[in-house]
Amino acid sequence: MCGIVGLFLKDSKLEPELGRLMAEMLGVLCDRGPDSAGFAVFGPGSTGTVKLTVRGEEGTDFQEVARRLSETLGTGISAIGRHTHGILTVPATREAELKAALRTVAPELALVGAGKRMELYKEVGRPDLVAGKFGLDRMTGTHGIGHTRMATESAVTTDGAHPFSTGLDQCLVHNGSLSNHNAVRRDLRRDGFDFATDNDSEVAAGYLTARMHKGASLRQALTDALTDLDGFYTFVVGTESGFGVLRDPIACKPAVMAETDRYVAFGSEYRALVGLPGIEAAKIWEPEPATVYFWERPN
């Protein structure tokens, strides 16, 4: 099962509403995936800084973590704590050092994702409660993707929850199951990619990152996935400026899209989209199998 959602705004006036709209979309899909939930939001950011999303135990003092990291690196690091996740903002030039310092200063923290604008949150629990704990409804941004999980291929853990991120400002949610993920993971490991889980969806995220690392656009990477990934999948993918959707050629996993002048939205079911403004007049369609859909923000 699993439920996935995505919302890509064209009208900047809707940006303050992104989190609220996404929270409603995720909440509706609780019954497609009650095990765990997660979402990635492309929010504010500035050139020259990178945001690291880290995860710790409940009650982690992320301000204290930032203070210790600032001391170690000798540069100002700001932190925002949200439930079990913290967002650490650091000058882009110091990103690698920060990652290294994290391992010694706060080895108990896990790195969930990184990007100029991407923040990524995921946790075990009912999706509407998970979204509430992170305060998704108050988040702002240009686009985001989300997932409600009913685990099939690996354990119900926070690490196994979606979205998966394997590259800067890149994230993926997946509904389905890949049948050749072990082989693809082996190939990617040989190319130097690290994987945190046995999860098939992490392999899909890693695959796309690896393709883009080699110079492919997101559109090209998704097209290549049709050849190289085997199994059932509907993917929704976010990058700093783009938003993509891909279904496998059999297209067992449900998908509905809606587009207006103000947004493009994706839902596993139409129900998830009913709270969006102007949905009654939106163009609504089912994405075709084996067809790459892609939207990009103007620079």
Added chain:
Amino acid sequence: MSADRAEIVDLATTPLRQLNQALHQLRPDTNQTLWRIANPRGRHSVAVGVDVPVTIEIDGHVGYYCAGMNKQATVTVNGNAGVGVAENIMSGTVHVKGDASQSAGASGCGGTLIIDGNASARCGISMKGVDIIVKGSVGHMSAFMAQAGSLIVLGDAGESLGDSIYEARLYIRGAVQSLGADCIEKPMTAHHKAKLAKKLAVAGVAGVDVGAFRRYGSARRLYHFHVDNVY
């Protein structure tokens, strides 16, 4: 029946179960023969299992299995329908004014399903007697394992039309991307043209030239075990 005597049910305020229970409790001689359903908002299983000759108009998009197992009733969806609209329909008519998602009319045993827009993959999968008329196009694997009834498509058909078909008649006006295993094109005789014209008339589809359709059906080569088919 005048519109002012319609039963109005607003699903924004009335629980779906209450609506479906009310429809199930109708007696064959009920006077409540016209129902208008507002705000379905993509809910699943709207008006499933109705077994009385009433008219049900649904204003908006519905989720999965709308009008599933329908018997006798005439159900109209003024919007799109999700997966499995009119699945296992026994009789009556289900009319979707927009598009339908996958497996429309799945396993339908009788009655008529009309889709004004497109239907996606597996339209009429395992159909067992239903007549399905799609004014747009159908997706891949439509009429998969079809056993009886007819699938009439005014537009195109996707890959593997009629894969593993037992019986059933497939009339396609547009292009067929590919035929599935054991599905072949068959001659469109005067007999078939007459049958098709009748079905289109029953569905209220006028102004369509039956001569423009091609007919597909079973080659009947998969009916019995054949040792050469063993891998």
